[in-house]
Amino acid sequence: xxxxxxxxxxxxxxxxxxxxxxxxxxxxxxxxxxxxxxxxxxxxxxxxxxxxxxxxxxxxxxxxxxxxxxxxxxxxxxxxxxxxxxxxxxxxxxxxxxxxxxxxxxxxxxxxxxxxxxxxxx
Amino acid sequence: xxxxxxxxxxxxxxxxxxxxxxxxxxxxxxxxxxxxxxxxxxxxxxxxxxxxxxxxxxxxxxxxxxxxxxxxxxxxxxxxxxxxxxxxxxxxxxxxxxxxxxxxxxxxxxxxxxxxxxxxxxxxxxxxxxxxxxxxxxxxxxxxxxxxxxxxxxxxxxxxxxxxxxxxxxxxxxxxxxxxxxxxxxxxxxxxxxxxxxxxxxxxxxxxxxxxxxxxxxxxxxxxxxxxxxxxxxxxxxxxxxxxxxxxxxxxxxxxxxxxxxxxxxxxxxxxxxxx
Numbered sequence: 001x002x003x004x005x006x007x008x009x010x011x012x013x014x015x016x017x018x019x020x021x022x023x024x025x026x027x028x029x030x031x032x033x034x035x036x037x038x039x040x041x042x043x044x045x046x047x048x049x050x051x052x053x054x055x056x057x058x059x060x061x062x063x064x065x066x067x068x069x070x071x072x073x074x075x076x077x078x079x080x081x082x083x084x085x086x087x088x089x090x091x092x093x094x095x096x097x098x099x100x101x102x103x104x105x106x107x108x109x110x111x112x113x114x115x116x117x118x119x120x121x122x
Numbered sequence: 123x124x125x126x127x128x129x130x131x132x133x134x135x136x137x138x139x140x141x142x143x144x145x146x147x148x149x150x151x152x153x154x155x156x157x158x159x160x161x162x163x164x165x166x167x168x169x170x171x172x173x174x175x176x177x178x179x180x181x182x183x184x185x186x187x188x189x190x191x192x193x194x195x196x197x198x199x200x201x202x203x204x205x206x207x208x209x210x211x212x213x214x215x216x217x218x219x220x221x222x223x224x225x226x227x228x229x230x231x232x233x234x235x236x237x238x239x240x241x242x243x244x245x246x247x248x249x250x251x252x253x254x255x256x257x258x259x260x261x262x263x264x265x266x267x268x269x270x271x272x273x274x275x276x277x278x279x280x281x282x283x284x285x286x287x288x289x290x291x292x293x294x295x296x297x298x299x300x301x302x303x304x305x306x307x308x309x310x311x312x313x314x315x316x317x318x319x320x321x322x323x324x325x326x327x328x329x330x331x332x333x334x335x336x337x338x339x340x341x342x343x344x345x346x347x348x349x350x351x352x353x354x355x356x357x358x359x360x361x362x363x364x365x366x367x368x369x370x371x372x373x374x375x376x377x378x379x380x381x382x383x384x385x386x387x388x389x390x391x392x393x394x395x396x397x398x
Contacts, residue, residue, distance in 0.1 A: 065216075071209040075202040099212045106205035110198060 003047045008040055013063075015041065023057035023092075024048070029065035038073045045077040049084050056087050060104075061094040061119055071103055075110060082111045090115040242317075242336040244277065245326050251276040251287075254326060263317070263336060265309035277334065282308040294321050294332070304343075307336065316343040 004017030004024075013028035024044075032038050048056060058074070060066075066074075081087045089111060093100040095118045108114045123131075236243050242260035244253050253275045256266065264280050278287045286305055293300045300321035307317045317336040324333035372378055 065213070066209070067213065068206050068210045071206055072202060075205050079198050079202075098216050099209060102212045103205060103209035106201065106208060110201050110205075 003044065003051050006044060008044065015044075021057055022053045022055060023059050025059045026063040026066075028063065030063065030070045031065065031067050032069060034069055035072065038069055042073055042076070045073070046080070049077070049080045049087070052084055052087055054086065054088060055090070056081070057090045057092060059092040060100060061092050061121055063094075063100075064097060066099060066103075075107060078107045078110045078114060088113065088115070090117060092117050092119065094118070095120050242338075244334040244336070245324060246277045246332045246334055248330045248332055251278055253277065254329070254331060260336065263309075263315075263338060264307065265311050265313070267310060270310050280307050280309070282306040282314050290319070290321065298323065304339070305336075315340040 002017075002019070004019045004022065006017055008015040010032070013026070013030050015024065015026050017024050035042070078089065081089050091104055091107070091114065093104050093116055095101060101118075104116055108116065236255075236257045239257060240259055242263040243255075243257045244260050245255040246252065247254055256264075260266070266275070278284070281287050283306060290300055290303060290305075293303070300319065303319040303321075305317050305319045307315050309315065316339050318339045320335045322333045322335075324331050326333075373382075
């Protein structure tokens with residue numbers, strides 16, 4: 001199965017892939033309990049790194065809330081992308097969501113080539 | 123020296139020289155063999171040393187690589203920790219702000235609901251009985267004036283019978299709530315009224331309190347008393363009618379008629395006797 005042809009959803013959140021442009025879209029509020037509950041997402045991100053698309057977009061503009069385990073999963077994904085070395089990663093963010101403005105900037109320290117695109121959306 | 127003696131001396135000297143030559147050959151052979159052995163041993167040592175040096179270099183390289191990897195992982199972990207901490211702080215702030223907004227909305231909704239409610243509501247401190255909140259209906263019902271508002275009021279201040287306070291406390295302690303308790307309320311001006319009282323546990327501004335609801339039942343009480351009086355009057359009427367009917371039934375019996383006739387006869391007889 002292609003990595004984009006998948007979907008994860010639960011109470012208050014939905015994550016789905018799109019092939020053109022290759023992107024992973026996060027919607028809602030991700031409040032899963034601990035790394036064990038994030039394992040399906042971790043596995044999915046691992047598949048993306050293994051597939052190594054030249055460009056990859058994480059679209060979190062509609063992700064209103066992400067807990068600490070969630071940011072941990074994203075941080076580890078960014079490290080894997082850096083180690084892989086041949087994926088250009090872009091994160092589409094929402095200027096209006098406080099955690100995105102503050103926390104996603106830190107990911108650039110893990111991956112200096114990481115591109116952060118901030119959108120003004122309500 | 124005679125020629126024979128000289129020849130003998132020379133022969134001795136030749137034998138000596140031959141012996142020395144043999145000794146020297148043996149010495150040379152031994153020295154060469156020893157030198158070969160030493161050289162071989164040295165070569166083995168050098169080879170061993172070279173191998174050890176190569177291993178050392180490789181180990182050093184491996185260790186250097188491992189060190190670099192560990193340093194990178196450490197830096198990554200520190201960054202993840204920093205990111206997560208900053209994220210947790212941001213999220214905590216966000217949640218706190220959301221919680222505060224929700225709390226304010228909830229308080230506004232609560233006040234709107236209770237202030238528009240025609241039922242008199244009081245929030246009492248669980249231990250002291252102090253009135254922490256009263257809605258406009260409670261102010262009207264209890265006749266609380268601006269003067270009395272300035273004082274610290276307690277629930278007991280409005281109980282006509284102090285024993286009611288103890289009974290209510292006991293009921294609440296046993297049942298966890300009080301339902302439909304008929305209480306004679308003493309208003310701030312000293313007048314009294316009957317109220318139906320309910321007590322429910324309630325958390326107000328982080329404190330364990332009692333939500334007290336009072337409903338004026340004075341009119342209902344009066345109606346009940348009137349009805350009770352009417353019922354008693356009816357009972358009395360019914361009892362009288364019953365007695366009348368029983369008397370009538372008795373007087374209509376043949377035995378009674380017989381007795382009555384005998385009484386009349388006796389009366390007449392005694393009358394005649396007295397006339398004589």
